[in-house]
Amino acid sequence: RKEVEQDPGPFNVPEGATVAFNCTYSNSASQSFFWYRQDCRKEPKLLMSVYSSGNEDGRFTAQLNRASQYISLLIRDSKLSDSATYLCVVNRWTGNTGKLIFGQGTTLQVKP
Amino acid sequence: NAGVTQTPKFRVLKTGQSMTLLCAQDMNHEYMYWYRQDPGMGLRLIHYSVGEGTTAKGEVPDGYNVSRLKKQNFLLGLESAAPSQTSVYFCASSGLAGGGGGSYNEQFFGPGTRLTVL
Numbered sequence: 036r037k038e039v040e041q042d043p044g045p046f047n048v049p050e051g052a053t054v055a056f057n058c059t060y061s062n063s064a065s066q067s068f069f070w071y072r073q074d075c076r077k078e079p080k081l082l083m084s085v086y087s088s089g090n091e092d093g094r095f096t097a098q099l100n101r102a103s104q105y106i107s108l109l110i111r112d113s114k115l116s117d118s119a120t121y122l123c124v125v126n127r128w129t130g131n132t133g134k135l136i137f138g139q140g141t142t143l144q145v146k147p
Numbered sequence: 148n149a150g151v152t153q154t155p156k157f158r159v160l161k162t163g164q165s166m167t168l169l170c171a172q173d174m175n176h177e178y179m180y181w182y183r184q185d186p187g188m189g190l191r192l193i194h195y196s197v198g199e200g201t202t203a204k205g206e207v208p209d210g211y212n213v214s215r216l217k218k219q220n221f222l223l224g225l226e227s228a229a230p231s232q233t234s235v236y237f238c239a240s241s242g243l244a245g246g247g248g249g250s251y252n253e254q255f256f257g258p259g260t261r262l263t264v265l
Contacts, residue, residue, distance in 0.1 A: 043187070078237055078256035079190070122189070132197060134205070135180075135254060137189040 038062055041123050041138035049146055052113045056141045058106040058123030067126035067133070068099055070108050073140065074119045082108075082121070113145045149173055153238050153257035160228045160264045168223040168260050170238030178241045179221040180205075180254065181213060183234040190237065196221055228264045236260045 041058045048054050068085035085097040085106055096109040106123055123138035151172045160166055177198050182190040192205030196215040210232060212224045225232060239254040
């Protein structure tokens with residue numbers, strides 16, 4: 036079983052739709068959580084961190100449920116420019132070294 | 148400020164050939180990482196470095212070697228390339244990570260190297 040699991044999609048939605056991505060992680064020692072965005076044939080870039088209390092950045096809302104080991108990303112009012120692959124990422128510490136563990140990504144296609 | 152750069156961008160090798168991928172960062176970051184990305188697998192950590200002169204194994208280190216002789220550079224070597232090493236390779240860097248409290252510095256990625264081994 037992969038340490039971080041995501042539904043690969045693709046999710047095909049019309050402009051203006053609300054879409055939610057889910058992610059589960061298996062290692063309870065995971066301590067920090069993130070969503071990265073990766074455009075086609077480009078490098079990943081940090082979209083937002085995920086905090087226990089939930090956090091929002093414009094049209095994006097991230098939620099964390101430590102008890103269920105579950106992370107979500109909600110995108111409201113989807114734009115064409117939101118089309119990308121969204122990577123669920125956890126940071127696991129071993130000693131004083133943190134390592135990022137990546138999910139395989141969920142692909143979003145926003146259509147006009 | 149170029150951030151993280153990688154050379155080359157593309158490369159085709161024959162089985163058994165060797166090559167070195169170069170990563171450079173100009174952000175004075177302590178931590179550097181090499182990942183590979185394969186379809187359906189997500190990014191997997193090959194090797195990483197927590198400072199100049201140090202290296203450590205990641206999740207999939209076999210068949211690769213690394214060196215961090217200068218703080219700004221992190222080299223990934225393939226001594227004898229195999230078709231299983233066909234992948235997209237990303238380098239990343241981050242500032243000095245915090246302690247066990249879970250503080251974290253964002254990782255910045257280079258544009259990637261697309262490697263095909265025939």
